[in-house]
Amino acid sequence: MDKTKILLLDDREENLLSLKAILDRDDIAIYETTSPNEALRIVWDNDIAVALVDVQMPGMDGFEFAETLASNPKTKEILIIFVTAISKETTYAVRGLKSGAIDYLYKPLDPYITNAKVDALIRLSRSQREVRDKNRLLENYATVVTNSPDIIATIEPETGRIKSINPSVNTILGLSPADLINTSMLDLLVEPRSSNLQEVLVKRSYTEGNTIVIEDRFVGMLRQPVWLELRLMYKNRLLFVNLHDIGKRKAYERDLVDAQQVAERARKTKESFLANMSHEIRTPLNGIIGIANVLEATELDFSQRNLLEMLTQSSASLLNILNDILDISKIDEGKFSIVLQSVDLRNLIKGILDLLKFKADEKQIALRSYVDPNVPECVMADGLRLNQILMNLAGNALKFTASGSVEVRVENTGSVGQFHQIRFSVVDTGIGISQDAMANIFSEYGQATDKTAHLYGGTGLGLTISKKLVGLMNGELKVESEINKGSEFYFTFNLAEEKRVVASKESVPFNELAPFTGKKVLVAEDNKVNALLIRKYLTSWNVDLTMVENGQEVIDALSDGKFDILILDTRMPVMDGFEAARFIRQNMKLDIPILSLSATVLAEEVQEALSAGMNDTLAKPFQPAKLHEKIEALI
Template identity: 50%
Template structure:
């Protein structure tokens, strides 16, 4: 607690000493003087709460000193107690009180009376000081409320009528203050929001909540809608409201929502486009590959065999471009997954190397492969995606190297328990990449130089896919290059060492194996593409399968009404009624045993959700286009094995 300053003014020093001795205590500070002029100076320079002033003094008496103190705004609030030895007549008391004194002490001083009176006036001085501070705070608060950009209002908790409100109501809502006083605060809200606003206030009042926040629309004087945030406080049967304009934030939120919806629609449109593109591109490729397989099973001379080889290479090349476009889209959409299984790294790498060696030999390049002996035989990795990474890196190296070396090298950087860190390096002596283009080559549809596309071709997606696949696998891809000297791509990643080797080596042999015929099998085929109809017809005839061919889902249902089938091969994208709709109709509306007839989807879908849609519609399995003949044969065999 701050001490109270007391000023003692007496022309006799001994009187001052006596008073100081009488009043001395820790919670007061005594300042004293024998000169009235000096007293004025002390009072001006210090905050004096109480002054004990002798009445009879030379030059300026006590009455005159007090009048001067009371006339100055800085010293007018000092509590004056006259100390006098003159008569106690009423005229002197009145004169003292008129001059501004609050009490008298008479000499000789009674210690008890003096101490009691000073005590009471000290308490009064403290109260006055506290009231002054509170008044200053109230004045500051009033200024703040008056100039606030928010509406600040007090509301009667029982009637919800506005008791006070600041000028911001005119700026925000267009009402004069006197227009809204004594009116219900609920009327400020838009009609649709009034019930919720009333309920919120009732909850705050009934539950005696100290604070709550809610957003509503308020209606302005000009009937415009304004979004506001109401901060509500309840105390002593009064509701205090702070109402802020949040229309800009709401507008921004609305724009964000619209942008999000537009982005989702664009994303959905893109996925639909990619799904349709996948079907439209994969379907004819499937026909070409199927026809190529059929041609291989006929008697061909050397020239015709070369033509079929070219057909196969061309269709595989086209399929690679389609897969690149779809893969980059799936990665960007976050719908791309890595599936790690037990595989033989050497066999995977050698298969890629052997496949591309003929391209290197055609260009008379020095094509080399080196795998460190410390590289484990069996590792857990996604063989399909590693194959894709190596194919892209090596194909690029061969494509951009006209003379010299292309080398694939795999080494061990570190071993830790059951983990091994490998570095896969693809180096070439090709055209190289400029330093300022190194950061661009991993962007979709970007190539190192503007004339690269014209001279070498390609989609510009290969390295973008490689980088993103490597990142998905948790690895790191770096590149160093010099114009005219070549490039080196290094891919590092940790792999888990597998205990037992598990490698699928059946595919190549199955693709050439003569496929066994079926006995007494009747199949319904739904396919709208004429080339695929022809291809499927030839395959099924070669396997002694009886079949009926239709080109839409509606005809599937019509056929099934009158015929019995062992299995249905169903394309998903067909006119009039698609495969999903037809399958669902069969599962719901047909009776046993036709309700449970096996249905295999012949889908060109590349997205997982499309394959899931086929299964959800009631289909039993999915065979993705393009497919090899042996793959279709295996699917049929798995469902007809009991036949």
């Protein structure tokens, strides 16, 4: 506790020494002086609670000193005891009390009486200060309530009637505070019967000191509803209510919901467009790639094989563009996943160079690779996406290089245990990129300049896809370039070494894959070119094949015979693949394996196929080896 400050004023030093000796305590701070003028300075500069003042002093006596203190608002609260040796006559006592004194002490001083009176005055002073402080708090609270931008009210818990309310109710609801006294708060609501406030009042769900928060609509000016947040606290048998205007927040929430609905409609429209576009492009593209696969298995002369290679390259480029568009959509919607598997980096790089060799030879550009001997033979990575990134970067490098070379490099820049820091880079001697254009090259559909797009073509998606894929794989795609000298695109992954290498069937011609002799296969495909290709593949694998054109024909065929596997296109006339699968599972109760063939690769359609009862899916265009792998797994 803070010490109580006491002033001792006496014109004689020995009297001050005597008083100090009597009042020498730890809870008291004593200020002493023989000069009334000095005493006035002390009380002005310090928060004196009690003053022991001698009555008879030269210049200014005790009465005059007390009257001076009482006349000033800053010092009038000081409690004064006169210390005197003069007569105890009533005249002196009355004058002392009139001048502002509380009591008298008579010389010679009795220590017990002196301490007792000082203790009493200290307690009185502290009580007065507490009262003053509380009064100030109440005054401040009243000022805050009156000037608060929120409506602040008290209501009877039993009736909900308003006992007090501040002027803000006029600003917010256009109502007079005086007119609302003894009015039910529920009468101010737009829908009082369904209000949570009524439930609180009826159920009396409030407890002492706890805050209840409710949002509701009140009738405002011109009968317009106003959203207010009510914060209720029960105390001293009253509900104290703070009502805050949340109209702007509610409007923002409505706008946000509207925006979300617009965005959702736009997303569904985009998905529908992408699904249709994917189906319409992939279906004929599957025919082109399939015909190329069939031709590859035939005897061709040198010229024909060159033409076939050009056809394969062109269809692959078209497929890459289509995949890029779909991948951008998947990444932006957070539906893109990275799948780790065993990857032979040397074979992956060799495959990229083999695919791009035709273009490099055509432009007479040296296309080469370097793989650091310290790079592990096999690592855990998403081989499909890594291949896509490097194909994009190497393809871009070839596109923008007129002479010189393009090199794909793979280097081990550090190892910790089984993890290796592998740096991938593509270096070219092409046209380079200006510093001004650097910021634009990774943007969607963006190219370095309009002139670049005109001269070299392209969608501008390759680098965007590559950067996003690298980011998804915890790396960062960077570039260093100099105009007319070339560019280097590079990124680094931390990859775990993997001892096992997974062999691939894709390099094996379809007519050399293992047969499914005697297996009965039912295929539903309405596109004649794709039906022709599937027939070609399956008959080469020695199956007992039945071909139909829609889901209804599938149902009819199943009613007449048994099959080992069904291969259903998803989009067909009369009855599509989804409807057929559901009918087979729910009505016919058959557990025959069903493989879905779809010309879209959207996750929603894959999920729809699985939900309809299909066992697996295969997206068009597909390699025959992939079809063989799916059939083998299902039967």
